[in-house]
Amino acid sequence: MKRLSPSTGVAVGVGAVMVLALLFSGPLFEGLRWLFLDWAVLVSGVAVFAAFLYFLQSQWKLILERRSGWPYRAIMVVAAVTAFAFTLLRPQSPWLLEYVLIPGGAAFLALLAIVVTYRGLWMAFRRERAWAWVFAGAVTLLLILDIVRGSIGPVFLAEAVWYWAEHVVTRAGVRGLLLAMALGLMATGLRVLGGVDRPYEE
């Protein structure tokens, strides 16, 4: 049988302790759980910082070599360094969040709505599948119902259909999907716990 490397041993051991700590209460498990979580937060933070430095280094190299799109890369590096410095100097300031991230996100959501509507209609026509039409029909019906509810207030039938769609059909579907995905997550976790999946090893 293939011998496990020290890194796999550590990963499997820590994983097993975390699973037991999640399932069983007790001071020993609780203490270990928080200790490992603290370490994980620390490692995660360091990884983000190191990845940021790698990003700057690789972009800087490409800019110096005048590779295609270098002006865009230069803007990206300046923006990244400015945002990093600003956050270091003014960690409490909501400026970046309020004036850059939220408006930017809202703009992208608006763009996304148009892209998806267009793509969705195009796919429904192109695929010629029954499910694509069911999907398009359901979206159209729910949109009409929402407009009716929003513009002329609660109408008995519209309310009943809306309630049924949201609380019966959607929730049942979502629960089914989540239960099935939990199985997938468990399988993935068990493969890591068993040392079969080792993305941390080279």
Added chain:
Amino acid sequence: MDWRALLALLWMVAFAGVLMLARFGLTEEGLYERLRPIPLFTALYRGLALAMEAGWSLHYALGQGSLWGEEGGMGLAGLSTLKAVGRFALRGDRPPEATTGDGLLYFLGRSTLRRLCRENHVSGDCSERMHLMGLMPWGYVVGVLSTPLAERTEVSVAVGHFGPEIGLLTETAPVVLTASEDLSAQALMYAAADETLVGEDVFAAPAYARAGASHLASLLAQDVFRWLLVLALLLGGPLYLIFGGGG
């Protein structure tokens, strides 16, 4: 001891038991034959192999999720699929370009690419093909869309944690496969992508790409336990109505 914890532990042990039984009781071919057919994968991998042999370039999006919480499982599944899909890309001697928006996944992705190239005897450092693109969801998508990477990408595969922002990724190049555990992303991609995986099938990608017997065994165990869940739900509903809080 809480009975829910005991039940969860029993469920996990039983799942691990079925997984081990499948892994060591059947050969890889035997496992593959027992999988339920998902036609999407057969067509996808055949198409991908042909595209790579024609020298097309592949962009693999690992997404935004960290290894925390339920997103973590999808991140790990994304890494396994990267290795499996990467083998197709190497048929055209062009290792895939991979992107992520998470620091930890970035390093794990570098390791995966390095190992992929070493195992397939590709010269050079493939880890250089892993890119970090913005640490926020929209920043990640903008990074992918705006850099020269988008211009030289001819096929995209996206397996990992994505939110609704995945909808904009379809604008870069034909996205042949998308898989995310996020339900809003699944719904969105069902409407917008050529092919998308829904529900637990998002975890099936490595098994169908023949990433190894353990992936096939875990998918088989997943299928067995899904039927157990269906049975439990069908029996549990009426029992709850009769004895639980039905009245």
